[in-house]
Amino acid sequence: xxxxxxxxxxxxxxxQTARITCGGNNIGSKNVHWYQQKPGQAPVLVIxxxxxxxxxxxxxxxxxxxxxxxxxxxxxxQAGDEADYYCQVWDSSxxxxxxxxxxxxx
Amino acid sequence: xxxxxxxxxxxxxxxxxxxxxxKVSGYTLTxxxxxxxxxxxxxxxxxxxxxxxEDGETIYAQKFQGRVTxxxxxxxxxxxxELSSLRSEDTAxxxxxxxxxxxxxxxxYYMDVWGKGTTVTVSS
Numbered sequence: 001x002x003x004x005x006x007x008x009x010x011x012x013x014x015x016q017t018a019r020i021t022c023g024g025n026n027i028g029s030k031n032v033h034w035y036q037q038k039p040g041q042a043p044v045l046v047i048x049x050x051x052x053x054x055x056x057x058x059x060x061x062x063x064x065x066x067x068x069x070x071x072x073x074x075x076x077x078q079a080g081d082e083a084d085y086y087c088q089v090w091d092s093s094x095x096x097x098x099x100x101x102x103x104x105x106x
Numbered sequence: 107x108x109x110x111x112x113x114x115x116x117x118x119x120x121x122x123x124x125x126x127x128x129k130v131s132g133y134t135l136t137x138x139x140x141x142x143x144x145x146x147x148x149x150x151x152x153x154x155x156x157x158x159x160e161d162g163e164t165i166y167a168q169k170f171q172g173r174v175t176x177x178x179x180x181x182x183x184x185x186x187x188e189l190s191s192l193r194s195e196d197t198a199x200x201x202x203x204x205x206x207x208x209x210x211x212x213x214x215y216y217m218d219v220w221g222k223g224t225t226v227t228v229s230s
Binding site for chain 1: 158159165168201210215216220222
């Protein structure tokens with residue numbers, strides 16, 4: 001089965017840039033989607049198909065995907081960006097989620 | 107705007123079954139690709155099953171095959187997820203979720219609308 005690996009945690013200083021990676025075999029050939037989840041809340045889609053932002057998601061959120069790594073970038077990080085982030089792909093009739101990354105804004 | 111309203115928290119004993127509902131408002135269930143995702147305490151998201159974009163049928167994650175059944179009542183626009191033979195490891199928050207970004211032809215490969223979740227506790 002297909003696996004997606006994310007770092008357990010990422011720390012970023014307020015106003016700086018955070019990069020969250022999602023590793024998978026030849027993930028660059030797949031469409032990657034990203035979700036933000038705050039404590040006690042349902043996930044929210046922040047990036048779909050590698051680099052597209054749903055309406056209402058700030059431009060500070062961007063994504064890229066190539067080779068074996070997809071990346072979610074949060075520019076000018078704010079305190080409100082503290083959350084868990086999950087990548088997701090579709091592979092062989094299965095929706096696969098990454099292991100999740102906790103982002104802390106210092 | 108699509109909204110998903112889930113049923114309330116459940117407490118079940120090991121070996122029992124639980125049936126969680128997800129009522130759709132703002133659209134009709136037949137036009138949606140529904141999924142179920144769970145999250146155990148302190149753990150990540152786990153897809154349980156849902157719409158297969160390849161053939162339009164319902165598919166289940168291998169881990170849950172034989173134990174999970176997902177159904178829909180189109181007369182009430184309500185989706186259901188029933189999980190049987192419950193064990194303590196099934197204690198989790200269960201979410202229904204769907205894709206509604208119809209401007210994107212691949213909208214059914216991700217989920218942009220989620221219910222608030224239903225907590226299921228399995229304990230003797």
